[in-house]
Amino acid sequence: MYLPGLKSSIVAAEPRVPFQLTSRWIEVLVDCPGVQGIYTYKLPAELDVQPGDILSVPFGTSQVGAIAIRLSQPPADLAQDKIKEVIDIVSAGFFPSGYWQLLNRIAEYYYTPLMQVIRVALPPGLLGRSQRRIRLIAKADAATQFLTPAARQILELLQAQNQGDYSFTHIQRQVKGAYRGVRELLRSHLVESYLEPPRLSKPKRQKAVTLVGTGLESDITSRQREILEVLRRRGGDMWLSELLQICSTSSATLKTLEQKGYIVIQEREVLRIAFDVIAQDQPKALTSAQSQALETITQLDGYAQVLLHGVTGSGKTEVYLQAIAPLLNQGKSALVLVPEIGLTPQLTDRFRARFGNKVCVYHSALSDGERYDTWRQMLTGEPQVVIGTRSAVFAPLPHLGLIILDEEHDSSFKQDQPIPTYHARTVATWRAELENCPLVLGSATPSLETWVEVKSENTLNTHYLSLPERIQSRPLPPVEIVDMRQELQQGNRSIFSRSLQGALQQLQEREQQGILFIHRRGHSTFVSCRSCGYVIECPHCDVSLAYHQTEEKAPEILRCHYCNYAQSHPRHCPECSSPYLKFFGSGTQRVAQELTRQFPQLRVIRFDSDTTRTKGSHRTLLTRFANREADLLVGTQMLTKGLDLPQVTLVGVVAADGLLHLADYRAAERAFQTLTQVAGRAGRGEDPGRVILQTYSPEHPVIQAVQQHVYEAFTEAELQQRAALNYPPYGRLILLRLSSTDPATVESTAQQIAAQLNTISNCEILGPAPASVLRVSNRYRWQILLKLASEIQPELPDWEAMRSLIPPSVSLTIDVDPLNFM
Template identity: 65%
Template sequence: MPGSPPMAEPAGDEQPTIGGTPWIEVLVDCPGAQGLFTYRLPLDLVVQPGDILTVPFGAQQVGAIAIRFVIAPPPDLQPEQLREVTDVVAPAFFPPHYWHLLHQVATYYHTPLIQVIRVALPPGLLRRSQRRIRLLPVSAPVSCSPAAQHLLALLQAGKTGDYTWQYLRRQVRGADRALRELLHQGLVESYLEPPTPMRPKLQQAVTLTDGIPVDLTPRQQEILDVLRRRGGDLWLTDLIQICHTSTGTLKTLALKGCVVIQNREVLRGETGQILERDQPKALTPAQTLAVQALTHLSDPREVLLHGVTGSGKTEVYLQVIAPLLQAGKSALVLVPEIGLTPQLTDRFRARFGSQVWVYHSALSDGERYDTWRQMLQGPPRVVIGTRSAIFLPLANLGLIILDEEHDNSFKQDQPMPCYHARTVARWRSQLDNCPLVLGSATPSLESWVVSGHGDMDHQPETDTRSLYLTLPHRIHDRPLPPIEVVDMRQELAQGNRSVFSRSLQSALQEMYEQQQQGILFIHRRGHSTFVSCRTCGYVLNCPHCDVSLAYHHTHEGAVQLLRCHYCNHTQLHPPQCPSCQSSYLKFFGSGTQRVVQELAQYFPALRCLRFDSDTTRTKGAHRLLIEQFIAGEADLLVGTQMLTKGLDLPQVTLVGVVAADGLLHLPDYQAGERTFQTLTQVAGRAGRGVEPGRVILQTYTPEHPVIQAVQTYAYQAFIASELAQRSALRYPPCGQLVHLRFSSADEDAVQQSAHQVAEALTIILPKTVELLGPAPAIVARIARRHRWQILLKLPLDRTVELPELDNLRALCAASVSLTIDVDPLQMT
C-alpha cells in the first residue's frame, strides 16, 4: 500500500525481522503510482535497499526498487493483506550516495523519481507484465465489424496466433471495440504475460580436475591432453570444436571425475579489436601546462579546456587519466555521438588496453546490463559513452570529461527527464569529489560564461573554483585551414546552376589528381528536402506531420520514395500533383543522396561514401565506414552533422560546405551559435596531417556576421556579439528557459489544455517570469499528434518554484501529454 515519499537509505548488514516477517517499502514502475508501497518479504528471499525487484501490482507483475525496511506494515492494513515480493531481479544495483544524484535530476527536471530511475538504468531491468491476445481454436465468427475482422485476420496470419495488445492496437484502427467483439464471441482470450527478468549470460565451461584418470579410452585421453595443454580450462563449445567431439563424451569424462562441467558467467560488452600498444606522445608547451594543471586537481573543480581543432585535446585526456588509473581511480569520458566512440575508443584502448569500456544505446540490453554491474565494483576503469553513461555507478570516480561539450546531443529532448549530461555531470562531480573537464574548440556560451568570461549586465555568478585552460595552436604548429567563402548568388548569375560552385569543382578535381581525400558537409540527409509542383506550388507534406516529405533515392531505376524525417512515414512519389494534376513535380533542396548523385555525374571517377543516419543504422556501421575511408577505399566522405563531431582524419585536405544557409536560418535563438560551432568544427577536419588543408564554404549570405566570423575563426568576437543579443532578450546564459510541450491526437483538447495551464501559471508565477504563449509548436503536428507549447523566461537566480508536474497534468485533458523541458535546446 502507498507510503510516504521516497527517501532512499543505504543497505544494512541484515534485513530486519518483525515477528518473523520482514517488510520493505518499494518504488514501483507503474504509470499513476505515487509514493512508496509496502510488501512482505518471503523468508527465503534476501533483499537489500537498492535491489531491483519484481512485485505484484494490481493484476500484473511490475519492476520495483527496494528503498528501505520498515518495522511494521501501514496501520490501516493487517499484515496478511500485504502481498509478497516475487523475486530479486538484480541485487545491489545502486550505491548509497547514488540516490542523491537521482533525486537532484528528478527535482530539477520536474520528473517523477521512478521515471528518472528508468532512464538511468540499463534497459529491460524494470520490466512489467504485458497484455497479450491469443487466438482460440473455435469455429468461425457469426458476424464481425470490419475492425474485428482485421484484428482476427492478423491473429490468424501469425504462426502462433498470439500478439501483444500494444502491437495490435497500432495495427488496427478501433482495436478496443474490435477486441470486445471477439472476446464476446469467445474467439480470442486476453492474458497477462509475466515479465522475464534480465539475467547474466551463462555458458558451460570444462575444467580439468586433479583426479587420477582410470579406464580411459584413447579418444578420452586425447581430449584430456588437449585440455591440459590449453591450461586446463576451456569453454565447452570451444573444446568440442577443437577436439571434434560431442557433449556426451565430455559428460562421460565428468562422470569419471576427470573434468568438471559448470555454468560460468560470460560478460557481454563491446571488446573491440586488438590494437598495438600506444605510447604517450611528446606534448606541446600548451598541452604540458594543461596536463600539469589537471593532474594536480583533486577537488570538484570545473575546467574548460578550450583548444582549437587539431590541438591535441585527446592526448591531454590520455595523459591526465594515466596517473589516475595507477592511483586506483576511474575516469568517465562522455562523447556526443555513437559515431565518435569507435575512433576515440581505439585510441584509449591502444593506451590502456582492457581497462577501457564503452556504454551507449547501440549496445544490446545484455551488454549494457553487464557493463553496469561491472562498474559497481572491481578495478579502476575508463568508460567512454554517450549522455546516458553519466548515470553509470562507477566506483572511485576520479575524473569526468565531456568531449565536444558544446554539442546539443548531450541534451535529451524526450522522454522526460529532459536532462543535459553537462548539468548532471556537474552534480556528479560534486558528489564524487572529482574534477569535471569540458573540452571543445567552440565552447557553448554557458560554459564560456561559467569559466569566468563574458561581459554583460545579466551575467550569472561564476564559480570561483572554475578553471580555464587553452590550447591555441595545432600540433606541430600546423595552420588552421583557410576558409574561402563563395557567394552562390554570383554563381547563379553567371550561369552555374549546379550545387557545386566552380571553385569547389576545381578543388575536387585537384584533390582527385593529387590522390588526396576530402569531406563534403550537407545540412540534411536524403536526396531532396521537399517536392513541389512547378505549376501551382503545392508541396507534398506528410499526412501525419506538418512538415514536407523528403525524396530518398536508393539506386538508379528504383521506385521513387518520399519519407518523413519526423515519423518515418513513407509513400510513393505521385506521378501527378495531388492538387492540380500537373505532371511537373520538382525536387528542391540538396540532401546527402542528391549530392552523391551529382558527384557521380560531374566526377564519375571519384569514390564516395555517405556518412549520415541513413547509412549508419546498423551496429558497427560507424566504425566500418570510417575504417574504409581511412584505408583509402574512398576519396570523399559525404555526410551531415555527424562529420563535425571530433573525427580525426589526418589525410583530409579539402572540406566543402555545400550550403551553410540551411543552418543559419532556423527559427531558433541559438541558430547563430550552432551555425558557428558546426561550420568551425567541420572546417577543422581539414589539414590535420602533413599536407595543408583548405575549406570552401558556399552560401547565399556571405555578408552575414556569423559567416564572416567563421571565415576568420573569430570565436571571441562572435561570442561577445552573441552574448550582447542574449542579454538584451534574457535568453540563456543570461536567463533561464522552461519549455512546456503539449501533444494529443485531439486538436481541440491540446489547445484547451495549453490555455488552461497558461491561465493557471499566470496567476501563480511572479511578475519576474515572462510567459510566452500558449501557441502552436513550430511543427504543429507530428505522427498525427497536434502540438502546442508555452515558453517561460525566468531570472537567473532560479528562485522561482514551478507547480508540481501532477498539478499541471491535472489541468490537462486525459488524452493530452505534457512534457516539461528545463533549459531546452530544441523548440520545434
C-alpha cells in the same frame, strides 16, 4: 506541493525527516520480472539501512530483492500497521554513495517522477537476474553454543562445503527458519551476505570468414576476386556479417567461394562486448600547452569544473588520456561522455590502444544483454574507463576519479523526450559535486553556458584551460567564402562553385581526400508542381515530404522526416495532373548524384543517418574511408564530430545557409559551432588544409567569424544579445509541450494551463502557441514557454499536480532548459 529553491536542492534531496526512534520507513525500488515500482516498507530497529543498499523485502507471497532509495514518511493513504517490514540487508553499499541523491535531484529539477528517472538510469531487471548468497567469514570456534538451532544448522551446512558458500535459496530449502538463522549469523559476524550477478548465460557464437586461397585464383568472377581482395587487405580474417556489409554481397556468393576452397566459414565465440584487437600505443610527448593543461587537471583535489578550450586538432584527447592514466593506478575510474555513437569508434579505439580491456563502452543502442554485462563489470569496482553517450552519465562506477565531457557544446547531450529531459552536462556537474571529483568539459567551440560559467570571476572551483594551437603548430585551414549569388550571375548553375569544382578535380591528382558537408539528408527537401504550385505533403504531419533516391535508377521515394511515412514518387501532380514536378533544396543523395555526374572518376561515400542505420556501419564506412577506398566523404552533421583523419585536406560546405536561418535563438551559436567543427576536419596531417564555404549570405556575422577563426569575438557579441533578451545563459527557459489527436482539446488545455501558470511570480509566459509544425504523426502540438530569471527554480506545480490539470487524451512533456523548439 511546491519545490524548494534551486540552491538548496542538493541538501533537500537528503533525508531530513525527524524520525521517531522506534519506527522508520524506507522507499525501495522493486525491480523484478513483471514488477517495477517504488514501495514503502517499515525498517526494523536493528537494521541500519542506507540508500543504495540492496534489501530483501516481502512482496505478495514471496520475497524479492529491492534497492533502498530514501528514508521517508509512511504514505498517507496506507494504515501504518499494514506496511510490511524489510527482511534484511542483502548487500550494503551496492550503489556508490550519492547515487540516489543524484537521481532524486534529477527528478526534482526536471519535474519527473523518480521512477521515470530510474528507468533511464538502470538497465531493466537488474535485481531479478541476481542471486543472494551467504558465505562464511570467520572460523566458528567460539560462541556457537549460544546460537539457535536454525543458525547452528546453517553454520554446519556452510562449514561442510568447500568454499563455505551457498545461495540463500539453497539454505532456505535445507533449513527451517532460514531467515532468522541467517540474520542471527550476520549479526554475530560469522557469515556475510552478498549479491552475485548472473554468470554469462551462454557464450555467443558468430560466423567468421578466413582466407585460405593461394592468390592464384583463376576460376572466379571479378566480383568474387574483389571480395577476396577486401579480406586479404584486412589480414585475411573477418566476421561474416562485417564482410557481407563491406562488400554488399550475399551469403550465397561467399558459399561459392568456400566451395571453391578459397575461404573457410566457421563459428567462433565472441564476447558479447566484442572488441577488435588494437595495437598498443604509448603516451605522446606533450606540447607545452598540453602539459600545462594536464598539470592543472592532475593537481585538482575534489570537485572542480574545468573548461578545456582547444582549437580543432589541438590534441584534447591526449590530455584526457594522460589525465586518466594515473587515476587507474590509484584504483579509481573515469567516465568519458561523447555526443553520438557515430563518433565513438575512433575515440574508443584510442582509449583501448592506451588502456586495453579496462575500457567499457556504454550507450543506449546496446542490447539489454550487453547493457547488463557492462553494468556488471562496472559494479565490480575494478578501476576502469567507461565511454558512453548521454545516458552513460548514470553509469554506477564506484570510486569515480574524473568525468570528461568531450565536445561539450553538442546538443545530443540533451534529451528532448521522453522525460526526464536531462542534459548530461548538468547531470555530470551534479555527479562530480556529489562524488567530489573534477569535471572536464572539452571543446573547440564551447557552449555559451559553459563559457559564461567558467569565465565569470565570482565562481570558485572553475578553471579555464586553453590549447590555442594545433599539434606541431600546424595552421588552422584558411576558409574561402564563395558568394553563390555571384556564381549564378556569372552563369554557373551547378550546386558546386567553380572554386569547389577545381578543388574536387585536384583531389585525385594529388591523392588527397575531402569531406563535403550538407545540411540535410535525402535528395531534395520538397517536391512541388511547376504548373499549379502544389507541394506534396505528409498525410499525417504538416510538413512537405522529402524526395529520396539513393542513386540514379533506384526507386524514387517520398519520405516524411518527422514520422518516417513513405510513399512512391507520383508521376503526375496529385492536384492538377501536370507531369512537371520539380525538386527543391539539395540533400546528401542529390549532392552524391551530382558528383557522380560531374566527377565520374571520384569515389564517394555517403555518411548520413540513412547509410549508417545498421549496427557497426559507422565504423565500416569510416574504416573504408581511412583505408582510402574513397576520395570523398559526403555527409551531414555527423561528419563534424571529432573525426581525425590526417589525409583530409579539403572540406567543402555546399550551402551554409540552411544552418543560418533556423528560427530559434540558438541558431547563430549552433551554426558557428557546426561550421567551425566541420572546417576543423581539414589539414590535420602534414599536408595543409583548405575550406571552401558556399553561401548566399557571405556578409553574415557567423560566416565572418568562422572565416577568421574568432571564437571569443563571436561569443562576446552573441552574449550581449542574449543578455538583452534575457535568454540563456542569463535567463532560464522551461518549455511545456502538449499534444493530442484532438486539436480543440489540446488548444484549450494549453490555454488553461497558461492561465494557471500566470500566477507564478518572476516568470514570463510566452504562448500558448502552436508548435512550428502543428501536426506530427496526427498529433496536434502546442507549446508554452516559461522565461525565468536565472538561478530561480520556479514554483511550478509538481508533475503529478500538473498532470491532474490535463485530460487523459493530452500528453505533456516538461522540457527544462530546452534546446529543441520544434
